[in-house]
Amino acid sequence: MTTQQSAAVPEEPVVELGKPDEFEQRPHREIRLVMVGLVITMLLAMLDNLIVGTAMPRIVGELNGAEHMSWVVTAYTLATxxxxxxxxxxxxxxxRKGSFLVxxxxxxxxxxxxxxxxTMTQLIAFRAxxxxxxxxxxxxxxxxxxxLVPPRDRGKYQGMFAAVMALATVGGPLIGGFITDHLNWRWTFYVxxxxxxxxxxxxxxxxxxPKVRSTAKIDYFGAALLTVGIVAAVLVTTWGGHEYAWGSKQILGLAALGVASLIGFCYVEQRVAEPVIPLQLFRNRNFTMVSIIGFIVGFSMFGAVTFLPTYQQIVQGASATNSGLLxxxxxxxxxxxxxAVGQAITKTGKYRIYPIIGTAVMAGGSLLLSTLAVDTGKFASSCYMVVLGAGMGFLMQVTMLVAQNSVEMKDMGVASSSATLFRTIGGSFGVALFGTLFVNQVNGSVKHLPPEVLQKMAEQGGGGEGMSAMNPATMKSLPPEAVGAYQHGIANGMHTVFLWGAVISVVAVAAALFIREVKLRGGADAAEAKAEAALEGAL
Incomplete structure (x- = not known):
């Protein structure tokens, strides 16, 4: 089987593709200016859902489509x-430049x-x-x-992306609330x-x-199979336990479709010239291990972001208005x-220790958060959150760095998209599975209450499993014993969610131990890095 080669057109500075250790030396000023555009784009990607989520009640009220509200988010998530x-x-x-601009x-x-x-239908279609x-x-x-930047020097810039993530998480709900209150919900999109x-x-x-013209064709059949598999997996985790019971024919059918599509995808990818995701990349131990770690990071991070505000608002009485600040x-x-990790990697060129420390600290942070109770103080819970965040700080950019360092330049986009995809799918699975555990704990804690109280709680939370998302402001109308039972249910849910998060994080620790220290490309070590990368690919 032969792979079709691409010919570069020298209309702009050309980097010879296919050589993993060669980077054109760029002026620092040029890189900094490009980074401005990249940072703004990353901010766009991360802010959108956070801003729109704050405006959803106003959107639903104006477009009259409460029964389709979840599809505003689901359509966006599936397409992404x-x-x-x-x-x-x-x-x-x-x-890469052309596809990025498109x-x-x-x-x-x-x-x-x-x-x-x-209309709500238009909004769902345009969100897709x-x-x-x-x-x-x-x-x-x-x-x-x-x-643009050799892996050895990439640590100088990775802190910028961590800062964007923090800014988006904190600022998104605040910006969304301001726009909704003082402008119009439409500006959550126009911004x-x-x-x-x-x-x-x-x-x-x-x-x-480089502007690249390639005679190779996109593997449309493989892309279609992968798309069906991803869509089915996301729908299973989105609908399971909410729209349909986990054992329903709809969920089981989607799961079967997803598994069959992904098996077919793997079969096709071994037989085409330009696979969407070259399966031989997974023969590289480092690439496989960081893919597993990325999946688990998404699993834990999205679980924390989803359920911690509920605990802090319902149990600790924090304001919902500034939910991003929580x-x-x-x-x-x-x-x-x-x-700190980015600077250390740039200085030493060593990175293997950081995934090991990060996964262990992440597991420790999840274990600490599993001790949250009704009487846990805000200072203690904040300290636990710092530990979990520190663990993720060791991992967020390092996993991408190792994935990119494990492939040739011609596969840089595939490596980046694979790392992003595993983290996204991990987050989708984490929210769905943790959500089921969380809801079961809440419902189990309040089921002994009188039927009329349960009915009122169900109405406030949207019915059924909506009791796990009751409006904190309207809880004051409930009897004290109902409020106490509900708060204990939330605390029990947090215990279950983060205890399982700690258990799952142990898998990430094991994966991190199998990562090999392959020298980062760039600088005087380029030749040695090339030899080590070739050795790693052969193992």
Missing amino acids: AASTPIWGKVGDLYG SIAIFLLGSALSGMSQ VQGLGAGGLMVGVMSIMGA NLPLGAIALVFIVVVLKL LMPMMFGMLVVSL
């Missing part, structure tokens, strides 16, 4: 997850159309368009940085347009990458550690 690996492959085959343009088009929506573009944003950011325009200008004017301790731990 399904398109992520395809964007990575398109960038590798036809040029993804930004699609995202902005979807944003503008979403803001102009007149927006999600298609969003799938290429994070992949483009990471693969372009991978093409993307000026930011996106600035990012486009920086990328078009400053970024210089996660500040975790983001602070993540940001500080990520900055």
Whole structure:
């Protein structure tokens, strides 16, 4: 089987693709200017759902579509997850700059159309368009940085992305609340347009990458199978236990479809010239191990982000208005550690120890959070969150760094999209499975209450499993024994969720122990790194 080669057109500075250890030396000023565009784009990708989530009650009230509200998020998530690996492959085959600009343009088009929506159906459709573009944003950011900056020097810049993540998590709900209260919910989408325009200008004017023309064709059949498999998996985790029972024919049918599609995808990918995700990448031990770790990081991180605000609002009485600020301790731990680790990797070129420490600290943070109770103070819970955030800080950028260092330059987009995809799917599974455990604990704690009280709680929470998401403001109308039982249920749910998170994190610790120290490409070590990478691929 032969692989079709790509020919570069020297209209811009050309980097010879396919050589894993060669990076064109770029002026620091050029890299810093490109990073401005990349950071703004990453901010767009992370802010969107957080801002829109705050405005959802107002959107539903105006468009009269409460029964379809979940699809506003689900359509975006499905389109993002399904398109992520395809964007990575398109960038590798036809040029990363062009595919990145197209993804930004699609995202902005979807944003503008979403803001102009007149019905819930239109909004859901346009959110899917927006999600298609969003799938290429994070992949483009990471693969372009991978093409511009040698792994040895990448630690200088990874702290910027950790800071963007912290800013988006804290600022998203605040911005969304301000826009909803003082402007109009449509501006939660329109706000993307000026930011996106600035990012486009920086990328078009400053970024210089090879323009690649390839005679190779996208593996459309494999891409279709992968898309079906990802969509089925996300729908199983989104609908399971909510829209349909876990044992229902709908969920079991989706699960069977997802498994069959992914098996078919693996079969096809071994027989095509340009696979969407080359399966031989998983023969590289480091690539496989960081993929497992990335999945578990997504699993734990999204679980924490989803359930911690509920505990702090319901049990600790924190304000819901500034819900983004509730996660500040975790983001602070993540940001500080990520900055320190990035500088240390740049200075020493060593990275193996950080995934080991990070997974162990993440497991410890989850174990500490599993001790949350009704009487746990805010200072103690904040300290536990700092520990969990620190563990993630050791891992968030290092996993991407190791994944990119494990492949040749021609597969940089695939490596970036795979790392992003595993983290996204991990988050989807984490929220779904933890959500089921959480709801069961809450319902089990209040089931002894009088029927009329249970009915009132169900009405406030949206019915059935909605009791786990009751409005803190309206809980004052409940009898004291109901409030106490509900708070104990929330605390029990947190204990169960984070205890299982700690157990699952042990798998990540085991995976981290199998990572080999392959020297990072760049600098005087390039030749030795090439030899070690070849040896690693043969093991």
